[in-house]
Amino acid sequence: MTRQTDTKYYLRALKNILKKGNDSQSAFSDIALKLGINFGVMGCDEKLLFGSFNEEFQSFNLSLGDIIYGRLLASNEDGRLLANMVMVLVKKELEKKKIGNEVLGLYREINMIYSFSEMISEKIDEKSIAEMALREASQIINSTHGLFLIYEPKQNKVVELAAFGLNPEKEKNIDKLNDLLKKLINKGTSAIVPSDKIMDNPALDHLKTIMYAPLKVKHRTLGMVILGHNNEKEFTAAELKLLTTISLQTAGALETAHLYQKGLQEAKEREEAIRSIHEVSQKFVPNEFIKSLGKDRLTEVSLGDLVEKEVTVVFADIREFTTISENLNPEDNFLFINSFNKRMGPIVRKNGGFIMQYLGDGFMALFPDGSQTALRASVEMHSELKVFNEERAVKDRFPVKLGIGMQNGNLIMGITGDIERLDAAIISDTVNTASRIEGLSKHYGSSILLTDNCKNNLTHPEEFDFRYLGPVQVKGKQKPIDLYECINGDSEQLLKHKLATLNTFEEGMKQYFMKEFAMAAVTFQQIVKKERNDSAAKLFLNRSAHMITQETGDDWKGIASISSK
CATH class of the missing domain: 3.30.450 (Beta-Lactamase)
Incomplete structure (x- = not known):
C-alpha cells in the first residue's frame, strides 16, 4: 500500500x-x-x-x-x-x-x-482440460500470456495443447526452447523465473516475468503450465502455490483422459471377455428362482408363470475391474471371474439368497428372507474377500475390491420369452434402485451401501454398525432416498477408525444439515486427519467447504443430486 x-x-x-x-x-x-x-x-x-x-x-x-x-x-x-x-x-x-x-x-x-475440481472432472479430452486450466489460472492470477505444454515421448518433443496472449513467434519459440522445456519437465518442479534470466533469452523477450508448474502424476511429469506477464509485475509465492495446485489437479484429469482413451481401445477385447461370461450364465435359471414360482423342477415352468414377492435386491461389483483385467486375455479373465464367483456364490446361498444374474464384473442377488440375511451375506463376502486377496498377494496379483448396494421392496418374478427360448425375468423399480445404490457406493467410497427401506427391514439391526450419509436424489426417482453405510465390511484398520469416530461423524452430519457448514468442515477435517482413506468423511468435508460460500434457501435439505448410475 x-x-x-x-x-x-x-x-x-x-x-x-x-x-x-x-x-x-x-x-x-x-x-x-x-x-x-x-x-x-x-x-x-x-x-x-x-x-x-x-x-x-x-x-x-x-x-x-x-x-x-x-x-x-x-x-x-x-x-x-x-x-x-x-x-x-x-x-x-x-x-x-x-x-x-x-x-x-x-x-x-x-x-x-x-x-475447479468439479469443472475439470467433467472433461474427458486433453484440449478441453488444457484450455480450462489456463482459463481458470488466468482469472485468479494476473497474467497476459499462458502456455499449456505436453511432452510427447514418441516425438521426443514438447507440444502445445492450449495458449493465450499475443505471441506471433510462439511455435518457433517453443521449438527453440524445446531442449530447455524437456529439461524443466523432467525436473518436475515449480519456479518463478527472475527477470534477468528472461532478458538473456531472445525467445522470451516479449515477457518481463514468468512462472511455471509441472503437470505431475505420481512419479511422472506429463508436461507443464507456464504463465507470463509483459509488464514489470513480480509473481508471488502464493500465486506460484495456486498455479502448482491447479497443475496437479489438471494432471490428474489428463491421466484420467489418457486412461479413458486407452479404455476405448481395449473395450472390444473386454466386452468379448464379459460377453463370453454372460453367454454361459444366461443358459441357466437359478433353482431358487424356480422354487419361488412354486415349482420343483425347471421342466414344470411355463411361459407366463409369475409371482409377486417382497425381497432384498443386492448388486455386487468388482471395483477397478479394468486394472485387474487389462493384462489378462479373455480366457484368464474368465478364470478370474469364476474364481471370484466360486467364493461369493456359496455365501449368498448360505444366507438364503440366490444369484439371479452374473454381470461379468459382478452379480445381482435376491434375498427372499429380507435385509437381515442380505446384509449378513454382504459382510461375510467382504470377510471372504480378505482371504481371497491374501492368496492373490502370494501370487503377486492385484487385490480385489468389492462394492455392494442394496434395496428392499416388491418385485415380479416370472418366465418370459417364447416357445423356443424361455428365460427368468424380474420386473421392479426395486432392482433399478438397488443398481443405483451400488453405483453410489463408488461415489461415497463405501464397501456396503443400503437404503432406509433396507435398514428398517432389519430384524436385528444391532448386529451391524452404520453411518448415516443423508438423502440422495438418484436418476429416475421422484423422491429422495436416505442412505446408510454399513461399515462392517471395511478393512480392520478402517473399521476401527470409523467405530472410534462414529459420534464425531454424526455430529458433522448434524452440523451439515443444520447449515453450519464451517463447523461441519472442521468436524469432518478432524476425521480425515485421522484416516485419509475415510472417503465419506472426505466427501462431506469437500461438500461443507464448498457450501461455505454458497447461499441456501429455506427449502434447502441437503439432498445430493446424482444424475449418473
Whole structure:
C-alpha cells in the first residue's frame, strides 16, 4: 500500500475502536477520570472522534512506524499514557483485520480449488482440460500470456495443447526452447523465473516475468503450465502455490483422459471377455428362482408363470475391474471371474439368497428372507474377500475390491420369452434402485451401501454398525432416498477408525444439515486427519467447504443430486 493509503487504513482502525457503543470508549473515560485529566481524540483529518477539545490541551501523536494517523489531546502530561493505550488498541485492531483477510483469502482459495475440481472432472479430452486450466489460472492470477505444454515421448518433443496472449513467434519459440522445456519437465518442479534470466533469452523477450508448474502424476511429469506477464509485475509465492495446485489437479484429469482413451481401445477385447461370461450364465435359471414360482423342477415352468414377492435386491461389483483385467486375455479373465464367483456364490446361498444374474464384473442377488440375511451375506463376502486377496498377494496379483448396494421392496418374478427360448425375468423399480445404490457406493467410497427401506427391514439391526450419509436424489426417482453405510465390511484398520469416530461423524452430519457448514468442515477435517482413506468423511468435508460460500434457501435439505448410475 502507498503511504496515503496506509494513513487512511490506520485512521479507519482508530475510528473502529472509538465508534459509539464500543467498550473502549468507557475504558478511556474511566482511565482519564482516575488520572484527573480531560482529553479528546482527533484523527489526522483534524476531526474530533471522541472526547472534548481545548486550545490549551497538550497534543500527543498517534502513530505506527513513521505514519501519524491522529492525535490525543489532554489537559496534562498524563495524556501520554492514554495515547500509548490508544496506539496499542489500534495495532491490535489492525492485526485482527489482517488475520480476517488471511482467513477470507484461504476460504476463497479453497472454494476456487473445489470449483475447479468439479469443472475439470467433467472433461474427458486433453484440449478441453488444457484450455480450462489456463482459463481458470488466468482469472485468479494476473497474467497476459499462458502456455499449456505436453511432452510427447514418441516425438521426443514438447507440444502445445492450449495458449493465450499475443505471441506471433510462439511455435518457433517453443521449438527453440524445446531442449530447455524437456529439461524443466523432467525436473518436475515449480519456479518463478527472475527477470534477468528472461532478458538473456531472445525467445522470451516479449515477457518481463514468468512462472511455471509441472503437470505431475505420481512419479511422472506429463508436461507443464507456464504463465507470463509483459509488464514489470513480480509473481508471488502464493500465486506460484495456486498455479502448482491447479497443475496437479489438471494432471490428474489428463491421466484420467489418457486412461479413458486407452479404455476405448481395449473395450472390444473386454466386452468379448464379459460377453463370453454372460453367454454361459444366461443358459441357466437359478433353482431358487424356480422354487419361488412354486415349482420343483425347471421342466414344470411355463411361459407366463409369475409371482409377486417382497425381497432384498443386492448388486455386487468388482471395483477397478479394468486394472485387474487389462493384462489378462479373455480366457484368464474368465478364470478370474469364476474364481471370484466360486467364493461369493456359496455365501449368498448360505444366507438364503440366490444369484439371479452374473454381470461379468459382478452379480445381482435376491434375498427372499429380507435385509437381515442380505446384509449378513454382504459382510461375510467382504470377510471372504480378505482371504481371497491374501492368496492373490502370494501370487503377486492385484487385490480385489468389492462394492455392494442394496434395496428392499416388491418385485415380479416370472418366465418370459417364447416357445423356443424361455428365460427368468424380474420386473421392479426395486432392482433399478438397488443398481443405483451400488453405483453410489463408488461415489461415497463405501464397501456396503443400503437404503432406509433396507435398514428398517432389519430384524436385528444391532448386529451391524452404520453411518448415516443423508438423502440422495438418484436418476429416475421422484423422491429422495436416505442412505446408510454399513461399515462392517471395511478393512480392520478402517473399521476401527470409523467405530472410534462414529459420534464425531454424526455430529458433522448434524452440523451439515443444520447449515453450519464451517463447523461441519472442521468436524469432518478432524476425521480425515485421522484416516485419509475415510472417503465419506472426505466427501462431506469437500461438500461443507464448498457450501461455505454458497447461499441456501429455506427449502434447502441437503439432498445430493446424482444424475449418473
